[in-house]
Amino acid sequence: MSNCFSGRIGIIGAGALGGFYGARLARAGHDVHFLMRSDYETVRENGLRVNSIDGDFSIRAEVYSSAGELGPCDLVIIGLKTTQNHALAELLAPVVGPRTLVLTLQNGLGNEEQIAEALHQQGHRGAEERILGGIAFICSNRMAPGVINHTAHGWIRLAKFRGSAEERTHAIAELFRSAGIECEVFDSLARIRWEKLVWNIPFNGLGVAAEEAHSAAVLDDDALHATARGLMEETIAAARADGVEIDPELTDRMIASTYNMGDYKSSMQIDFAQGRPLEVETILGEPLRRAQRGGIATPRLEMLYGIVRRRDHLNRLREVAGEILAERGK
Amino acid sequence: MSNCFSGRIGIIGAGALGGFYGARLARAGHDVHFLMRSDYETVRENGLRVNSIDGDFSIRAEVYSSAGELGPCDLVIIGLKTTQNHALAELLAPVVGPRTLVLTLQNGLGNEEQIAEALHQQGHRGAEERILGGIAFICSNRMAPGVINHTAHGWIRLAKFRGSAEERTHAIAELFRSAGIECEVFDSLARIRWEKLVWNIPFNGLGVAAEEAHSAAVLDDDALHATARGLMEETIAAARADGVEIDPELTDRMIASTYNMGDYKSSMQIDFAQGRPLEVETILGEPLRRAQRGGIATPRLEMLYGIVRRRDHLNRLREVAGEILAERGK
Numbered sequence: 001m002s003n004c005f006s007g008r009i010g011i012i013g014a015g016a017l018g019g020f021y022g023a024r025l026a027r028a029g030h031d032v033h034f035l036m037r038s039d040y041e042t043v044r045e046n047g048l049r050v051n052s053i054d055g056d057f058s059i060r061a062e063v064y065s066s067a068g069e070l071g072p073c074d075l076v077i078i079g080l081k082t083t084q085n086h087a088l089a090e091l092l093a094p095v096v097g098p099r100t101l102v103l104t105l106q107n108g109l110g111n112e113e114q115i116a117e118a119l120h121q122q123g124h125r126g127a128e129e130r131i132l133g134g135i136a137f138i139c140s141n142r143m144a145p146g147v148i149n150h151t152a153h154g155w156i157r158l159a160k161f162r163g164s165a166e167e168r169t170h171a172i173a174e175l176f177r178s179a180g181i182e183c184e185v186f187d188s189l190a191r192i193r194w195e196k197l198v199w200n201i202p203f204n205g206l207g208v209a210a211e212e213a214h215s216a217a218v219l220d221d222d223a224l225h226a227t228a229r230g231l232m233e234e235t236i237a238a239a240r241a242d243g244v245e246i247d248p249e250l251t252d253r254m255i256a257s258t259y260n261m262g263d264y265k266s267s268m269q270i271d272f273a274q275g276r277p278l279e280v281e282t283i284l285g286e287p288l289r290r291a292q293r294g295g296i297a298t299p300r301l302e303m304l305y306g307i308v309r310r311r312d313h314l315n316r317l318r319e320v321a322g323e324i325l326a327e328r329g330k
Numbered sequence: 331m332s333n334c335f336s337g338r339i340g341i342i343g344a345g346a347l348g349g350f351y352g353a354r355l356a357r358a359g360h361d362v363h364f365l366m367r368s369d370y371e372t373v374r375e376n377g378l379r380v381n382s383i384d385g386d387f388s389i390r391a392e393v394y395s396s397a398g399e400l401g402p403c404d405l406v407i408i409g410l411k412t413t414q415n416h417a418l419a420e421l422l423a424p425v426v427g428p429r430t431l432v433l434t435l436q437n438g439l440g441n442e443e444q445i446a447e448a449l450h451q452q453g454h455r456g457a458e459e460r461i462l463g464g465i466a467f468i469c470s471n472r473m474a475p476g477v478i479n480h481t482a483h484g485w486i487r488l489a490k491f492r493g494s495a496e497e498r499t500h501a502i503a504e505l506f507r508s509a510g511i512e513c514e515v516f517d518s519l520a521r522i523r524w525e526k527l528v529w530n531i532p533f534n535g536l537g538v539a540a541e542e543a544h545s546a547a548v549l550d551d552d553a554l555h556a557t558a559r560g561l562m563e564e565t566i567a568a569a570r571a572d573g574v575e576i577d578p579e580l581t582d583r584m585i586a587s588t589y590n591m592g593d594y595k596s597s598m599q600i601d602f603a604q605g606r607p608l609e610v611e612t613i614l615g616e617p618l619r620r621a622q623r624g625g626i627a628t629p630r631l632e633m634l635y636g637i638v639r640r641r642d643h644l645n646r647l648r649e650v651a652g653e654i655l656a657e658r659g660k
Contacts, residue, residue: 209539210637211644223618223636230629288553299560299629306553307540307637314541 002170004178007074010035010095012067014048016140017105018079019148021156021181023048026059028179033062033070035091040065042145051143052150054180072097075172078104082111083277089118096124103132103172105156107200107267108282109193109290112161131161132169133189135196141270155182159189194239195246199254200266200283201235202228205304207269208278208311214263219255227300229255234298238287241294268308275319278312280305332500334508337404340365340425342397344378346470347435348409349478351486351511353378356389358509363392363400365421370395372475381473382480384510402427405502408434412441413607419448426454433462433502435486437530437597438612439523439620442491461491462499463519465526471600485512489519524569525576529584530596530613531565532558535634537599538608538641544593549585557630559585564628568617571624598638605649608642610635 011022014034026032026048036043040063047060064070073095080088085106096102096119104111112133119127139152158173159165164187176183186192206218206228218224232251239246258264268278284305291298341352344364356362356378366373370393377390394400403425410418415436426432426449434441442463449457469482488503489495494517506513516522536548536558548554562581569576588594598608614635621628 206637210640213640217640221636221640223632223639227629227633227636230633299557300633302553303557303560303630303633306551306557307536310540310543310547310551310554 002167002174005075005101005168005171005175007031008072009033010070010073010076012076012078012091012095013080013084014039014043015079015081016142016148017136017138018077019048019142020050020052020138020140020150020154021077021079021105021136021176021179023050023057023059023061023148024179024181025175026061027057030175030179033064033073035064035067035070035095037065039142039145046146049147050150051147053152054150054154067091067094070095073100075101075103075175078102078106078111078115080106081277082106082108082279082282085111085114085282088114089121092118093122096122098124099130101130101132101168101172103134103158105134105136106282107279108197109286110282112189116161128162129160132158132172133161133193134158134183135192155184157184157186157192159186159192161189164188188244190239190242190244191246194235194242194244195250197239197283197287198232198235198246198250199258201287201301201304202231203258203264204266204268204283205231205301205308207266208272209304209307212269212273214265214269215258215261216263219259231300231304234291234296234301235287237296238291238294238298238301241296242290272311272315275315277316278308280309280312284308332497332504334504335405335431335498335501336505337361338402339363340400340403340406342406342408342421342425343410343414344369344373345409345411346472346478347466347468348407349378349472350380350382350468350470350480350484351407351409351435351466351506351509353380353387353389353391353478354509354511355505356391357387360505360509363394363403365394365397365400365425367395369472369475376476379477380480381477383482384480384484397421397424400425403430405431405433405505408432408436408441408445410436411607412436412438412609412612415441415444415612418444419451422448423452426452428454429460431460431462431498431502433464433488435464435466436612437609438527439616440612442519446491458492459490462488462502463491463523464488464513465522485514487514487516487522489516489522491519518574520569520572520574521576524565524572524574524617525580527569527613527617528562528565528576528580529588531617531631531634532561533588533594534596534598534613535561535631535638537596538602539634539637542599542603544595544599545588545591546593549589561630561634564621564626564631565617567626568621568624568628568631571626572620602641602645605645605652607646608638610639610642614638 009032011018011034022032043063047058049058116128135157138154140150143149165185173183173185236246288301288305339362341348341364352362373393377388379388446458465487468484470480473479495515503513503515566576618631618635
């Protein structure tokens, strides 16, 4: 049994992901502080509500409308959509002190690198040592301001950005466990991130590229099924070029478990349907660039990236056009 | 100078393609007969109108509403969309006699095979010898019943289905030339069909898969541009497995000429935008199956086929749903 982390916890990006975990930690008695934008007023007045398969609950939340007000934390948990990563440096500056740990629960590749780069530029030496990455296996949605629906899972895989797990890594895992969240510690962040991508790349990507293709629609079509397998193999090859050896049998295992998911809609597919920006760079773009740097041919991934990036771009244009028309209609 | 074909000419599928060429042949004094479905009444009363960059004209057309009425022809020209190929056998039975020549101007691969199969089943021995394939390089659209807009090009590449060109092949080329249509005879139908596919597969396919991606949108995006090139290379490899050697430099030449086309929309992209069925099997599916039979890996083509077939399928469902709702609204 490890020690449990204790200290001031700041949640940046308190939506479906950060909001859920922050609320669970707060309910367990930890000192949690939420940075919020659009939900700030609602949550300050009414608290944060979680409708959850594990039991519904509400908390009164310590909430802030700017990173400057939130101020220095001992642990910062980042649940921001990666489409907002351009704001990371500015958000981190006031909350990261000389000993602050930073855990990103964001999707895909390159988030830890961006955090490290921001902290370096802010004068933090050896900041990589204080960065952790987590993969959240969870289905949750922000239903309304201050209301989160949690419909499945919730467990976390955790690792240090650089080097093997150490005592404080385990202390953070223990923190989540103290709030009833399963949390497993790994020695290689790159490995757990790439393994997740073996599923995310085909099923998030094709879910958008092949028009509303939930997982069963991909598996039931011979050409899309073969493409999903091919994308998994390309991802494993790209991971190898990035220094991570993944057992090729993972492909078969993931296909089998995806059959059990029925007509599951990926987060990217849901984001697309709801007109939200897609996490195309961290889920597709960065893996492709690493394959290219490693000299690995990933023709399906390249094509998927091109198609999804274009659909996302056009979706953004439609959103903006809709807002302009709505504004004129007032 | 070859002899010019003369005899009774039947046009099956008298839309943007068959309607245009049939009207030009009729205007030049040839004995042309049109089989029409939805446009039958209009054309019988008002004739066929062609608004053309080569000069507008109208003809009074000999028009029939069933293949049985049309009856035996010396030359049958097929301009049917390949999505209607399931109707081919029934349409050909009454119009093909023991010496009838059949020329298909349809897109993609497998049309001549389907015609040969139909004729064999109808008892025609050695029917392959009387089948020709043509590739029409033309931009034309059916604007309204009996009205065709011809906006660019119009030339035809022609070859026998099996074996080298012979006198009657040249006589059909001369027939088109007598109507002011450039027509070149080739010795290998497979070669001219595959060469056309080197362009059609990437630009028709990505035009639908990458959401309204006209040619410039594909060329201007690094991932889509690389994908288009990759699809061209896969097509050349598939052609080789199908017995056709294509100079790999065709890729560079086609990319260069596509830059000159500006924001050109492919026929498949236009069909998709207008809710019409896509020629997905002859342009993507059959080339993929030939590559697979030849043991050639074409990962991009497989993925493209999967995505476009699915988008086409969903588009059909939307059309049907729209028709049902419109019917209920009456």
